Amino acid sequence: MADILRPPPSDLLDGAALFLDFDGTLVELAEAPDAIRVPGHLRPLLTRLSDRLGGCVAIVSGRAIADLDRHLGPVTLAMSGSHGLELRFADGRLAPLAASGALNAARGEIRRFAEETPGLLVEEKPASIALHFRGAPDRAPQARALFEALARRTGLSVQPGKMVLELRPAGANKGDALATLMGEPAFAGKRPVFVGDDLTDEHAFAAAAELGGAGILVGPARATAARWRLDDVAAVAAWLSNASGGLIA
Template identity: 50%
Template sequence: MPRLPEPPGRLNQPALFLDLDGVLAPLAPTPDAVVPDARRTAVLRRLAERLQGRVAIISGRTIAEIDRIAESAAASASGVHGLERRRADGSVDRAEPDPAVRAAVAAFHGFARTRPGLIVEDKTVSAGLHFRQAQGEADAVAALAERLAGETGLTLQPGNLVVELKTPGTDKGTALTAFMAEAPFKGSTPVMLGDDLTDEHGFEAAQALGGFGILVGPPRGTAARYGLPDVDAVLAWLDSVEETA
């Protein structure tokens, strides 16, 4: 598919919603291998100050992991696809975990026990199975996740070389929409940056509220209006927004 046009560097009262892995930080072999970066942290802090707090990180990771990697540079954050959400004032909403998540975690551990390279991630409100280091298992992982979703009623959320079974009810789009109803985001233009399928809900929500999405990475079918090739291009673009806001 043709690459999407680059987004404009000058925006009118934007509110920025940023995915973490693949957008602010390069993808890594394991979730723990993603670490803080001085340039990223500095860009986020300058941008948050310039936009009067209208910056939020919206990720599949927990808020604790977002803060570890971004060094708490974003006061507003949403974790686990909207199941955790911290407002600009520091108050936090967390969904009650579906009891079936425990069964999904156990099933993922049992499946991964004899398949080297698979990594199980327990986020309490969701269960993730990463196959970045075992890509030959992709079909088996997908089949397992689909079966478990049907048996448990959990929401199946495919991602970039990961599948996740999560407590139903939220996604990145519901998180963005909730932020936009509150200060300091209310009345601004939402811009969502993301790289994989989990971000499509955010792109759609931003567009519905008068903004747009920016797809990071290779071209594909998407609701995003613009595109950027990689993390370095994202940080450079964020710098341009900060300078012209």
């Protein structure tokens, strides 16, 4: 049952490969994607974790990789962006981008819809487009209707998240990104541990479990494929810091 999930043990990362969501896991959620505050301890913490785990640490986010780079700066970590549509290995290699030509016309309709209502925010990504409605929650039903209509017309898929909808090609997800990275030589034989907060992280929780690992849900208890749970971003930072053998500055 989701309501009895316990915090992960301190030795869970022994022999593990660590996969981390970004928003709501490493940084607090904000009203807009650009409004987040990246804690000063985060980059040193990620470096310590990578050293501790032999480089087997990856960021797996709904943000575009370029956006992650902008917020994190230069870090030598594998990264997946756009909910599995983008993948960059730790050595800089890029997997082919799963883009769709049908997306271009949809982008214009979504932008026009957002311009009609203050508080709606469009986030452009290389192979998808997202609409954040945290600032105008009353427009959620109309936004869902628009995205579902566009999906039917274009063959694209709707990816829901926390106060956000994303139109994207079908197929790839965060679980696929985790599985691909686990096929890399450096990750071979490791036990995957995925930490995330959103419904979009459920694919990765399931993929980690299938490969002999586990998921850690961040936030309130819910029905989930995760095995463990941490209360919030601060609890994630404290647990990771303890696992890395260091203290948060």
